[in-house]
Amino acid sequence: MTVASLGLAAKGAAPALAASPVGVRNGALERMADAIEGSAASSILSANARDIESAEQNGVAPHMLDRLRLTQERLAGISAGIREIAAMPDPLGEITGMTRRPNGLLIGKQRVPLGVIGVIFESRPNVAADISALCIKSGNAVLLRGGKEAINSNIAMTCAIRGALAAAGLPEDGVCLVTDTSRDSATELMRLRGTVDVLIPRGGKGLISSVVENSSVPVIETGAGNCHVYVDSAADLDMAVDILFNAKCQRPSVCNSAESLLVARSIAHEFLPRAFERLSEKNVEWRGCPETCAILPSAIPASEEDYFTEYNDYILSCKVVSGVDEAIAHINAHSTAHSEAIITRDHPTAMKFLSAVDSAAVYVNASTRFTDGGEFGLGAEIGISTQKLHARGPVGLDALTSSKYIIFGDGQVR
Amino acid sequence: MTVASLGLAAKGAAPALAASPVGVRNGALERMADAIEGSAASSILSANARDIESAEQNGVAPHMLDRLRLTQERLAGISAGIREIAAMPDPLGEITGMTRRPNGLLIGKQRVPLGVIGVIFESRPNVAADISALCIKSGNAVLLRGGKEAINSNIAMTCAIRGALAAAGLPEDGVCLVTDTSRDSATELMRLRGTVDVLIPRGGKGLISSVVENSSVPVIETGAGNCHVYVDSAADLDMAVDILFNAKCQRPSVCNSAESLLVARSIAHEFLPRAFERLSEKNVEWRGCPETCAILPSAIPASEEDYFTEYNDYILSCKVVSGVDEAIAHINAHSTAHSEAIITRDHPTAMKFLSAVDSAAVYVNASTRFTDGGEFGLGAEIGISTQKLHARGPVGLDALTSSKYIIFGDGQVR
Numbered sequence: 001m002t003v004a005s006l007g008l009a010a011k012g013a014a015p016a017l018a019a020s021p022v023g024v025r026n027g028a029l030e031r032m033a034d035a036i037e038g039s040a041a042s043s044i045l046s047a048n049a050r051d052i053e054s055a056e057q058n059g060v061a062p063h064m065l066d067r068l069r070l071t072q073e074r075l076a077g078i079s080a081g082i083r084e085i086a087a088m089p090d091p092l093g094e095i096t097g098m099t100r101r102p103n104g105l106l107i108g109k110q111r112v113p114l115g116v117i118g119v120i121f122e123s124r125p126n127v128a129a130d131i132s133a134l135c136i137k138s139g140n141a142v143l144l145r146g147g148k149e150a151i152n153s154n155i156a157m158t159c160a161i162r163g164a165l166a167a168a169g170l171p172e173d174g175v176c177l178v179t180d181t182s183r184d185s186a187t188e189l190m191r192l193r194g195t196v197d198v199l200i201p202r203g204g205k206g207l208i209s210s211v212v213e214n215s216s217v218p219v220i221e222t223g224a225g226n227c228h229v230y231v232d233s234a235a236d237l238d239m240a241v242d243i244l245f246n247a248k249c250q251r252p253s254v255c256n257s258a259e260s261l262l263v264a265r266s267i268a269h270e271f272l273p274r275a276f277e278r279l280s281e282k283n284v285e286w287r288g289c290p291e292t293c294a295i296l297p298s299a300i301p302a303s304e305e306d307y308f309t310e311y312n313d314y315i316l317s318c319k320v321v322s323g324v325d326e327a328i329a330h331i332n333a334h335s336t337a338h339s340e341a342i343i344t345r346d347h348p349t350a351m352k353f354l355s356a357v358d359s360a361a362v363y364v365n366a367s368t369r370f371t372d373g374g375e376f377g378l379g380a381e382i383g384i385s386t387q388k389l390h391a392r393g394p395v396g397l398d399a400l401t402s403s404k405y406i407i408f409g410d411g412q413v414r
Numbered sequence: 415m416t417v418a419s420l421g422l423a424a425k426g427a428a429p430a431l432a433a434s435p436v437g438v439r440n441g442a443l444e445r446m447a448d449a450i451e452g453s454a455a456s457s458i459l460s461a462n463a464r465d466i467e468s469a470e471q472n473g474v475a476p477h478m479l480d481r482l483r484l485t486q487e488r489l490a491g492i493s494a495g496i497r498e499i500a501a502m503p504d505p506l507g508e509i510t511g512m513t514r515r516p517n518g519l520l521i522g523k524q525r526v527p528l529g530v531i532g533v534i535f536e537s538r539p540n541v542a543a544d545i546s547a548l549c550i551k552s553g554n555a556v557l558l559r560g561g562k563e564a565i566n567s568n569i570a571m572t573c574a575i576r577g578a579l580a581a582a583g584l585p586e587d588g589v590c591l592v593t594d595t596s597r598d599s600a601t602e603l604m605r606l607r608g609t610v611d612v613l614i615p616r617g618g619k620g621l622i623s624s625v626v627e628n629s630s631v632p633v634i635e636t637g638a639g640n641c642h643v644y645v646d647s648a649a650d651l652d653m654a655v656d657i658l659f660n661a662k663c664q665r666p667s668v669c670n671s672a673e674s675l676l677v678a679r680s681i682a683h684e685f686l687p688r689a690f691e692r693l694s695e696k697n698v699e700w701r702g703c704p705e706t707c708a709i710l711p712s713a714i715p716a717s718e719e720d721y722f723t724e725y726n727d728y729i730l731s732c733k734v735v736s737g738v739d740e741a742i743a744h745i746n747a748h749s750t751a752h753s754e755a756i757i758t759r760d761h762p763t764a765m766k767f768l769s770a771v772d773s774a775a776v777y778v779n780a781s782t783r784f785t786d787g788g789e790f791g792l793g794a795e796i797g798i799s800t801q802k803l804h805a806r807g808p809v810g811l812d813a814l815t816s817s818k819y820i821i822f823g824d825g826q827v828r
């Protein structure tokens with residue numbers, strides 16, 4: 001099937017999903033969870049084994065193989081995640097702000113699904129299940145287009161999901177998979193304005209910027225995180241060392257890890273050697289401004305490019321600044337507007353930083369690593385939005401909904 | 415100045431606007447209102463007279479001349495609108511959902527401006543003032559690009575507005591005007607992703623679809639309204655005639671006027687002649703399906719194209735349908751998802767229509783003409799959004815804001 005006809009199939013399924021009671025949607029999720037770790041597990045695992053074999057033959061790097069690999073334990077994890085989504089409250093139907101206008105009209109705003117959600121993702125085969133579950137819970141149809149390395153896994157996974165939809169009395173086209181993994185199929189999906197209501201890219205920087213540049217379908221941009229930690233002159237330096245170590249080293253491959261350290265000049269001589277020593281536990285490479293390099297002889301000189309770079313690795317860019325104002329200006333000029341932290345005991349400085357830093361999540365005295373749907377108490381998430389329209393920060397179920405005005409009259413005219 | 419450098423100027427002004435207290439923003443609005451109808455009125459009116467003169471020389475149609483024309487009375491109307499915006503509550507700063515997480519982090523969501531709002535508009539010179547006022551009130555900078563017919567009026571108007579900003583202690587680059595009215599300048603504005611946070615086209619269908627197709631800046635799409643009235647078999651036919659007449663004829667040039675009538679077969683023979691007679695007061699032209707034409711001999715046969723057309727004129731497309739299900743299917747296939755109405759006394763039918771019609775505003779027993787920020791009690795509006803992302807229906811001050819998460823810790827790490 002062409003991408004366009006798959007889009008129409010998903011669009012055809014959307015009204016039934018939108019109209020279904022939450023019990024029916026949750027029933028489909030429970031069946032999905034059961035199938036993925038139960039009846040469909042062996043077919044998913046053998047399809048995944050074929051993907052792993054091809055990847056090994058193609059010389060795919062070990063960390064990529066690990067992303068691609070499914071095990072019975074990982075399937076159980078996926079199923080547990082789906083059951084958590086089933087247990088969440090229904091994001092649909094709520095009517096807010098219902099008021100009576102002077103002419104007697106009753107006007108309110110009702111929460112409704114977006115319609116058809118397109119997702120372009122790369123190698124992780126769990127994405128098909130996670131995203132489908134969030135879309136079904138929120139009454140949306142979804143059109144998935146995964147990477148070619150995971151095609152067999154994705155086919156087996158969506159087959160199990162479609163079976164669960166049908167068994168629950170919902171149209172199986174509520175979840176459609178584009179099996180053509182050529183670049184053309186992604187381009188075609190980006191032009192399905194009118195059929196697909198929103199497009200969410202899940203993957204690396206190249207994928208995201210290609211979608212953002214080329215899509216005529218509205219995009220929710222997620223993922224890029226050039227996150228900063230600013231250690232103020234009034235910081236508790238022990239706390240600052242702990243937070244920096246956590247933000248940089250606990251899991252450097254993820255988007256909410258820190259990439260850049262800014263440090264106030266007045267404490268740089270005291271703080272930098274201590275931070276350097278602590279981060280040397282993980283052999284972190286430092287790339288610094290001239291002042292940093294003067295204090296830390298083993299630091300490499302940083303280029304302007306370094307301050308824009310999301311390393312996702314044990315590398316840290318560092319710059320000595322005069323104080324909070326220069327820190328704010330540097331962050332707003334270089335960050336991807338994901339997550340930034342200030343470490344300070346000074347209240348006015350903290351409040352200034354909170355107010356002036358223009359990012360999705362701004363922290364006082366805590367690690368940037370907390371920017372996550374689960375940590376924020378929002379439940380499962382689709383990603384971290386770094387755009388300002390529609391959704392900012394962790395993208396949960398609410399972001400997969402829209403609203404419509406409903407108006408009750410008894411013959412009103414203007 | 416180039417469009418890109420004007421964008422950077424606006425971006426440079428945005429933080430000061432975002433940080434300014436609401437009293438300062440309101441002060442700027444009051445000064446704007448005073449200047450437009452007072453100290454700057456004569457320069458605005460003489461600039462407008464030059465625009466009118468060129469337009470007349472170029473043979474511009476009378477109704478376009480009327481849109482372009484400013485008078486002292488119209489300036490007073492613009493100023494009154496700005497004072498209304500000044501009187502509205504501050505859309506910024508509110509912190510919602512502040513909760514303490516189990517690890518002690520306090521996490522809340524704060525309402526913040528979008529940043530820089532780009533607006534591409536056509537001939538009406540009041541748009542520059544109306545939109546600037548909404549943007550300033552919501553702490554945003556704005557980059558305006560108006561049509562060439564109104565260029566002198568727009569220059570004079572923004573000059574007055576920039577003076578008011580400066581007098582209020584705000585950066586005058588909070589309102590920037592692109593004076594190059596070539597097509598290239600519009601294209602350049604559509605590519606300023608990273609500088610401009612959202613782009614709003616205000617004008618005809620051609621402008622809107624060009625922006626939607628070509629902009630890499632996120633767009634809020636407003637305006638297109640192919641609105642439907644469905645007269646159900648259980649309708650009060652007197653009410654139905656009144657509502658149809660109002661929806662079609664009260665002001666046919668606007669987006670919330672009705673373009674298409676759907677009527678249940680069982681009452682078509684009774685209803686259509688009555689509706690036809692009433693609409694003949696305004697010489698409405700009917701374009702109908704074969705059944706319509708059989709009942710109304712003077713109706714012209716409708717093409718499939720007619721059912722997709724927003725006439726903005728005294729023309730109505732009409733189709734006889736079997737009942738509410740066919741009406742819903744026809745609307746979801748043909749409408750621009752703006753505003754649709756059902757006329758019925760049957761409660762389950764009304765609720766089915768409300769739930770299944772996928773448009774920004776869905777009415778029971780009232781005219782589609784009410785879809786308007788003022789009528790909905792939202793105050794001044796930027797337009798009616800027909801998209802599902804970020805803003806749907808009348809776009810008010812709230813839609814010009816985003817949110818950011820603010821997090822207070824005392825040393826938390828993961």
